[in-house]
Amino acid sequence: MSPEIVTTFLSRYLRSLREETRAEKAGKKYGFDHVILKLAEADSLIPVRLAFHREPGDQLPKPKKEPEHGEDLKVISRDGKELVVFVLKGVKLTYRNWTGCKFDEDIRRASAQDLTSPEFLNVERVKIILTYNQDDDSKGVEAFQKQVNALPTKVGDSVPIEYERWNLTKLTELVRDKLISSPTLLPDNLFQKCSYICWQAGDFSHGSDQWLQVLIPDWREFLDELLTEGIGEREVMLVSVALIILQSHGKNESAWETGWIELVEWAIVAVWSASLHSDDKKAGAAAYEIWLKFYLASLEDFYERNHSLLAVRDSLSIGGADSFSEAIGSFLANWHIGRLGILAMGFAEMLGWSKEQKEENPDYDRTIRKAFIQTLDWIIALLNENPACKRPMLDIHHIQLFLIWRVLCIANRTDEALVVFRELHELLVLRRTGKGGFRLIDQSNSWENLLEFIATGTAPSESFGRSSYLLQMLIEICIGHGSEEGNALANAFYTHLIEGITDDGVSLEFPEQVELQSWIPPENWIDMVLKGNAGHSGECVTVHYDLPCGDFSEIAKGLPDAVRSFVSASRAVSPRIAPNKVPLSVLLLACLRHDSPLPPEFWRMVIFSRDESQSAVRETSAPGDESAEE
Known part of the structure; x- marks a missing residue:
């Protein structure tokens, strides 16, 4: 992550504090007073007067009910x-x-120091910092300077007073x-949990059992606690600072880079889940900012440094041609x-x-x-040099295939997507015939089940590999x-792959x-998918096309209309999904x-036309654009 991004989010965090x-x-209120205390302690300074009572454990401090006098x-x-x-x-x-x-009043009061107490008898200089x-x-700066010039330069006859001014820029720098890199930067109620994480x-190494079973649940619980009482700009910036702190504590190994990206991803999903129903415009803008300038910028930086490695032939293979090696390569790809x-x-x-951004930046x-x-x-380089990219092992890998196709569509290169899918078809047929690695695609989307099947040769269940959402999408x-x-x-x-016959009608x-499967998502799909697996809700549909069995030419004639009819019928009963805020x-x-x-x-929505008023997915509005919320 670039120093500029760190500075930007650190500054936003400090500015958002009370x-x-x-x-x-009404809830927790986070201020920058604890940050100033930690800065002082970092310089080995000892507090003699606090504006609050420190509380035990992970409790927030309580303010003192007494005048501060600056x-x-x-x-x-x-x-x-x-x-x-x-001050x-x-x-x-x-x-x-x-x-x-x-x-003016508080600086004047602060300058009137009483050094007669025993703990101040050795004081040789006093510094007042606004x-x-x-x-x-x-x-404002001129008013400060005028007052400082008019205030006493000494306490009593001999102890000099210096005056300083720390604004947001200076505070961010310090x-x-x-x-x-210190969890002390976070409020006291988050310090212990962040330190443990x-x-x-x-x-823990990224991908290890400890990572998956301990670190990730603890991190998600930490995020839930931070965001559970509501979300505003302050809470989003707290998340970004927690990530910045975490980055400096990662295990000294190459796997940490992808591990940190995973931690950022969980944070992004948690922030958007919390902000989904918030009316706080600053919170919405902050969610966009952490998405664009933190996550996407971090991804871009990672691949700028590593894309050449992914463009090396078989760089994601671990050697060997067995099913276990193929599964690992598929996971990485x-x-x-x-x-x-x-x-x-x-x-x-x-x-x-780009409308707003163009006004600020013509380029x-x-x-x-x-x-x-x-x-x-x-x-494209990754696809060309790593055959593992065309080796889906789980049905959920339809997401990656969708992304390949969608990105090529945006670039007006849909014909190239068909080339990728044609190669994929050939490889899947080889796999089903037992000549090209692991035969089936696991519709349960469980790497544990898949690896168990590879190790034992016994399917975890009778339904293993017997249905496919991925093939229906293709x-x-x-x-x-x-x-x-x-x-x-x-x-x-x-x-x-479904009828199991050749072009000549010969059985394979x-x-x-294998049956084709489709899915009707639940009405609150956006809420659900930001919190967990929405696939357990909604309605799963087994797809049967009314086509003649065993006749390749007749199937070819009837399939396009059958698919379009199914899409139309499915849309008629599918709920409206309008992610205008996400x-x-x-x-x-x-x-x-x-x-x-x-x-x-x-x-x-990209390939089958429909009445715009029935569109199930609307375009996402940009930060500050309220037209999509009308």
Whole structure:
């Protein structure tokens, strides 16, 4: 992650905080007072006066019910020679706020230090620091300077007083230099949990049992706790800072890079789930920002550094031609296809939001289009050099195949998608005949079941590999291409892999019959997929086309109309899904993370026409665009 991104999100986090941290009946209020305390402690300064009572465990502090007299925080050096007094303000330093928010009064009071107490007898210098987590203007700075020039320069006759001013820029710089890798940067109620997760990230390898069974559940629980009381800009920025801290604690191994991306993905899905029903416009804008500038930017940075490795022949294979090696290669290939596909989809959506950005940056469209084309090139290089990309092992790998097709469609290269699917068809037929690796695609989407089958040769259940949503999607996409080539390929998928016959009507003698499956998602699909696997809800539909059995030419004639009729009938009973608040690429990520099937409308809306008023998926609105919410 670039230093600029770290600075941006750190600054946004600090700016979003209140002045005081405290627990209220209405919920938790996070302030930057605890950040100032941690900065002081990082300089080995000892607190002698706090504006709050520290509470045990993971509780937030309680504010003191006493006048501060300008002293929000008072700390002293370990040798007792320097006393530092912080005057905190959670507003901008402007001329209006100078008196309206009592900047002048509090600084004047802070300058009147009483050093007669025993703990101050060795003080040789006093420093008064006005700290505000916002910006300022020239009139506000001028008012500060005038007052400082008029205030006493000494306490008594001999102890000099210095005056400083920390604005948001200065505060961000100090925090980045001294606290950026420390969980102490987070509020007290989150510190212990974040520290424990940081330890796990430094000890567990990505993909290990400990990672999957301990770290990921703990991280998701941490996110739920942070976001459970409601979401605003402050909470989203807290998530981003927690990720920045985590990044510096990862295990020193190459697998940490993909592990950190996974942690970011869980955070993104949690943020969008929490913000889905929020009316807080700042929260919505922050959710877009963490998606675009944090996650997509991190993906782009990762692949800029690693795309050349993925373009090496068989770079995702572990050696050997056994089914276990093929499964590992398929897992790795589909992991990268999924992330590259989401990155490309993200760029494509950004092009649709370019009106505002173009006003600020005339080169916006060109820059985003260039990034999209570059990502597409990375996908094609990966496909060309790693056959594992065309080796779906689980039915849920229809998501990656959809992404390949959709990105090529956006680039007006749909014919190339048919080439990919044609190669896939040939490989799947070879697999079913037992001549090309693992024979079946697991519709239960369980790597555990798949590896058990590979190890023992015994299917985990009678239904293992007997139905396919993936093949139904491919057949619909090929028919929707609207060409003879597409129809022919759809017919090949259907006759060879479903009917189990050759072009000449000869049985391929597969030991099992595979049925086509479709799915009608639940009405609250968006809510569900952002929280978990929505595939367990809705209605699963076994697809039967009324076509003559065993006659290749008759099937070829009737299949296109049969598929279109099924799509029309399915749409008539499918609920409306309108992700106007959530980018399509975010929903695709949620499907990947939760192993949840895509709604059929994701591909149907592109290739099968329908009345616009019945459209099941609307375009996502850009940040600040309220037209889609009317």
